[in-house]
Each structure stands twice: as C-alpha cells, then as structure tokens.
Amino acid sequence: MTIVKICGSGFPHMKSRSLSLVLLAVVGFAFSGCASVPMADSKADSDAKKIEVPSGKALVYVISYGGSAPFGGTWVNQISVNRENRGAIAYKTYQVYPVESGPVTVLATPGATQAVVKLSAEAGKAYFIQVKSLAFGRVAAEQVNEATARQFLKECSLAESL
Numbered sequence: 001m002t003i004v005k006i007c008g009s010g011f012p013h014m015k016s017r018s019l020s021l022v023l024l025a026v027v028g029f030a031f032s033g034c035a036s037v038p039m040a041d042s043k044a045d046s047d048a049k050k051i052e053v054p055s056g057k058a059l060v061y062v063i064s065y066g067g068s069a070p071f072g073g074t075w076v077n078q079i080s081v082n083r084e085n086r087g088a089i090a091y092k093t094y095q096v097y098p099v100e101s102g103p104v105t106v107l108a109t110p111g112a113t114q115a116v117v118k119l120s121a122e123a124g125k126a127y128f129i130q131v132k133s134l135a136f137g138r139v140a141a142e143q144v145n146e147a148t149a150r151q152f153l154k155e156c157s158l159a160e161s162l
Contacts, residue, residue: 037076037088038160045158048096051126051146058121060129062106063094065152067132067140075110075133079161083107086161091133093159094152108141115141 040048053059062079079086081097082105089095089108101123108115108131117129128149132140144152 037090037093039093040158040160048094048158049153051150053124053126054098056123057098058101058104058123059126060097060099060104060106060119060121061094061126061149061153062089062097062108062129062131063144063149063152063156064089064091064131064133065094065156066130067091068134075137075139077108077110077131077133077139079131080107080109081105087159089131089159092156094156095159095161097161106141108139110139111137113138115139117141117143119143 048061051059051061060081064077076088076090078088079095081099086097087095099121101121104119104121104127106117106119106129110133115131119127121127126146128144128146129141130144130149130152134140
C-alpha cells in the first residue's frame, strides 16, 4: 500500500515559503491603490501654508492625513463646505477655504459614508480639520489645533478646489 502525504497548499512543487510570498504579494497589490486628485501649483501650496487669514474672513483647512494604513492612501474624499461641493482631497493633500463668520459645516464623503464637522467661524481666525480615511470606505474627521495642523501640512500638498 502506498501512502501519499499532501502538505501545505496542495501545490507539491512549491515550497511553503514561496507560496506565502506569492500570497503576500497578491494581497499587497490588492490594497496598494493610490488615489489622486488635481494638484495646485507649488506657489499656491507655499502661500497657503503661511496661514494668512484675509481681512473680514476666516479660513478653514481640510487636511487628509492619518487613518488606516494601507487604506488611507486609496480613497478620495469629496469635500463640501456649507453644502457647496469644493472638490476632492486624497491622502496627504489639503484644501483651504475662506469663509464668512458664522456656522460652518464641513462634510467629507469617500463613498457611502460621511464625516461631518461643525464649527462657528470668527473673522480673522483659521480652523483646521483632519480627515482620516479608514478601511472599507469609511471616513472620520475632527477639528485639530494649529500646531498639529502645521505638522500635517509639512507632509501635505495643496489640492485644487472648485
């Protein structure tokens, strides 16, 4: 009687380590998407990073930074401010919007889910919202302080807004 022992993957010609590497590569490619959005020029980016608030207005920075790796870099978030579509941001990009004093609602939507941040803007002040893309098309957003935002902005580039 002959006994055949079958181990591992069912591919007797492949070693277990080789199969593991192949499976790891396939999974890596499946989650390695790279989202892109139209970018502003470098002068606009450097000017925006100065955080100079125009007279009689407030500024709202929406920064895509952080989230669930590897998913954070794969989603594009549509941004609206006070129900007006303002364009899209991807991982390590940001947009800045001058707004009037008063209530401001920022909505980030990568797909079926959304994150909302509401604030009361005062003329002469800047506000910073961090948007984090999460796994499975989810999104989170929160207001952050200026020091934290400046750290994020060092690694981010200005995306065009509508």
